[in-house]
Amino acid sequence: MPDYLKHFQLPSPFTFYRGGRLFGARLQYETWGTLNPQADNAILILTGLSPDSHVCRHHRDDEPGWWEYMVGPGKAIDSNHFYVICASSLGSCKGSTGPASINPANNRAYRFDFPDLCLQDIAHSNLLLCQHLGVERLHALIGPSMGGMTGIALLQQQPNITRHWLQIAAGLASPPFSTAIRSLQREAIINDNNFNRGFYSREDWPVDGMKFARKIGMLSYRSAEEWNERFPRSLKKVPEHPFGIEFPVESYLEHHANRFIHQFDPICYLYLSRAMDWFDGYQYKARRIFDNPLSDVELESALIMGTQTDLLFPTQLQQDVSDCLNQAGVKTDLFITDSIQGHDAFLVDEVCFSQAVKHYLLSTV
Amino acid sequence: MPDYLKHFQLPSPFTFYRGGRLFGARLQYETWGTLNPQADNAILILTGLSPDSHVCRHHRDDEPGWWEYMVGPGKAIDSNHFYVICASSLGSCKGSTGPASINPANNRAYRFDFPDLCLQDIAHSNLLLCQHLGVERLHALIGPSMGGMTGIALLQQQPNITRHWLQIAAGLASPPFSTAIRSLQREAIINDNNFNRGFYSREDWPVDGMKFARKIGMLSYRSAEEWNERFPRSLKKVPEHPFGIEFPVESYLEHHANRFIHQFDPICYLYLSRAMDWFDGYQYKARRIFDNPLSDVELESALIMGTQTDLLFPTQLQQDVSDCLNQAGVKTDLFITDSIQGHDAFLVDEVCFSQAVKHYLLSTV
Numbered sequence: 113m114p115d116y117l118k119h120f121q122l123p124s125p126f127t128f129y130r131g132g133r134l135f136g137a138r139l140q141y142e143t144w145g146t147l148n149p150q151a152d153n154a155i156l157i158l159t160g161l162s163p164d165s166h167v168c169r170h171h172r173d174d175e176p177g178w179w180e181y182m183v184g185p186g187k188a189i190d191s192n193h194f195y196v197i198c199a200s201s202l203g204s205c206k207g208s209t210g211p212a213s214i215n216p217a218n219n220r221a222y223r224f225d226f227p228d229l230c231l232q233d234i235a236h237s238n239l240l241l242c243q244h245l246g247v248e249r250l251h252a253l254i255g256p257s258m259g260g261m262t263g264i265a266l267l268q269q270q271p272n273i274t275r276h277w278l279q280i281a282a283g284l285a286s287p288p289f290s291t292a293i294r295s296l297q298r299e300a301i302i303n304d305n306n307f308n309r310g311f312y313s314r315e316d317w318p319v320d321g322m323k324f325a326r327k328i329g330m331l332s333y334r335s336a337e338e339w340n341e342r343f344p345r346s347l348k349k350v351p352e353h354p355f356g357i358e359f360p361v362e363s364y365l366e367h368h369a370n371r372f373i374h375q376f377d378p379i380c381y382l383y384l385s386r387a388m389d390w391f392d393g394y395q396y397k398a399r400r401i402f403d404n405p406l407s408d409v410e411l412e413s414a415l416i417m418g419t420q421t422d423l424l425f426p427t428q429l430q431q432d433v434s435d436c437l438n439q440a441g442v443k444t445d446l447f448i449t450d451s452i453q454g455h456d457a458f459l460v461d462e463v464c465f466s467q468a469v470k471h472y473l474l475s476t477v
Numbered sequence: 478m479p480d481y482l483k484h485f486q487l488p489s490p491f492t493f494y495r496g497g498r499l500f501g502a503r504l505q506y507e508t509w510g511t512l513n514p515q516a517d518n519a520i521l522i523l524t525g526l527s528p529d530s531h532v533c534r535h536h537r538d539d540e541p542g543w544w545e546y547m548v549g550p551g552k553a554i555d556s557n558h559f560y561v562i563c564a565s566s567l568g569s570c571k572g573s574t575g576p577a578s579i580n581p582a583n584n585r586a587y588r589f590d591f592p593d594l595c596l597q598d599i600a601h602s603n604l605l606l607c608q609h610l611g612v613e614r615l616h617a618l619i620g621p622s623m624g625g626m627t628g629i630a631l632l633q634q635q636p637n638i639t640r641h642w643l644q645i646a647a648g649l650a651s652p653p654f655s656t657a658i659r660s661l662q663r664e665a666i667i668n669d670n671n672f673n674r675g676f677y678s679r680e681d682w683p684v685d686g687m688k689f690a691r692k693i694g695m696l697s698y699r700s701a702e703e704w705n706e707r708f709p710r711s712l713k714k715v716p717e718h719p720f721g722i723e724f725p726v727e728s729y730l731e732h733h734a735n736r737f738i739h740q741f742d743p744i745c746y747l748y749l750s751r752a753m754d755w756f757d758g759y760q761y762k763a764r765r766i767f768d769n770p771l772s773d774v775e776l777e778s779a780l781i782m783g784t785q786t787d788l789l790f791p792t793q794l795q796q797d798v799s800d801c802l803n804q805a806g807v808k809t810d811l812f813i814t815d816s817i818q819g820h821d822a823f824l825v826d827e828v829c830f831s832q833a834v835k836h837y838l839l840s841t842v
Contacts, residue, residue, distance in 0.1 A: 289701035336654035361653040
């Protein structure tokens, strides 16, 4: 295990938003830079569904991280100035406790005995991690994709958790179109015979279900516009069998699906995917449903970023977040990029996103 | 069998675009109205992937058709004035010969012995039907969705086949995003154990594959905007088992998927779906690839309609068709509706589409 991976024992029991409990659960996390004596230079990054705590390298020889271009010394999120924290999500299979972890009560994997997981639980565990690290108030909270909704959950739990808030490619809740895509992904996994109600093994892995789920997801990560540029009409293969792979876009989907098979644990994927669909930041404090769901936040500023071609979190969602924050008196900028890379733009369109994030963070210090 | 269903025996053998041959093949078709003595009032409608020849009722007691609001006496496509023709596609399971039909050579269903099917074959069989009915030149050719591309194929085969051309929700070829969706639909069907390499039976039907294919298709027929209006966030069910149906959009998909199971033959679906992805109207006459693929058409006018929210055939495709026709000297109007019903708008947004089609056809007489 690389020496940069750290672990934080959650309180035992850790109680879930929907009522379940875990004993002996932990978060795996990483940090970059140094917390200053005033403890006011911390930035917490909340991840999307599949990334882990490894945002970027610590040393030259490390594996690159999932946001390598964005975080590090001298980069947009500058670890020379900031103390950057990122944890693998509770419920994932990336070092933090999840449904594939061993239940200490019976020495078997939790599987469906894992408590119902909500983004509120991921938010709460991150809050406890910050407190453990001596950070009572963050300089900035940054959440792309699922992390953007987890950030809303955290702001609703602890309205003064951060001075600045950067949400990217997210919203207050998922629209039904995105829920439909994730629902089909979950169905593909569950209906694989090898899934076996959660009792799959490394040898009898739900390979087909995981591949198919990934392919369905791929429909939503980029954009039709990007695919028009990426796939020339003329390059067709002669398929090996009738209705085999023939079109360039089919090879692309197959390639990415094959890479994904063992990258994520199937049951952890189900839990995190459902948590995204359960989340509804609009319904904060149910008796005040017509009120502004972000009225309580104590932010000095916010930047809400979206992308014109994002199918999963269309720009109306970012407009909503921005409107709520402005109504709550928070100085908020809305920046909709015209990247053609769709939902994934924040991972791919390095120039656009690093400039915007750098500019925003410089404005906060 | 209703008495309005008619059959046309194709020449035997009927030779396919990619070289296969069928003996004793037929088209099922219907007609409305009367062909005038000059034989210049005929309108041919080319269908989308799943509709059949039954565009609308002939008598009050008939089952309603798939474009009931559009066609009939006094309607936008007025059968008091026009002689309207529509055939079920060659390759479908709707009365015309397809992969599920019995091969007279061995009295077994063709299955994968059916020749490779292209939209050019559907176009050619419709051309022969028109000639059989005494129509050398149509007043208008109308093609929505797949029918819009079949129409391109027909115009490229027989440039003077029609005086007027109305294409709806289509283009010169499918973009890779649409191919990806259809590819996943085909994969869902083929990977169903019951599909059994095409040797399924009514008792062992690939139910799961057909359902899943339909659900994937549903992602692309309407639009995220329409679903935002259709599905309130608050109406959730308690699922019967973990990860069972819970979200309103899941019930909707399940309902439509269940209705679809026996509506279409699985192997016919595969053939028609692949024919859409194979079609490339841009590459007409391969040695002239940089020329205008519609330069030969002998049209008096055209109307190209699309919808802002169509995910399957985005509006850039209709712009392309319109540009090609205008460059070819055809008086062409491009009309992009702002319907929120996406690709299906032409089936659902009755006021918008019937007005536009009525107005266009009135301008042609």
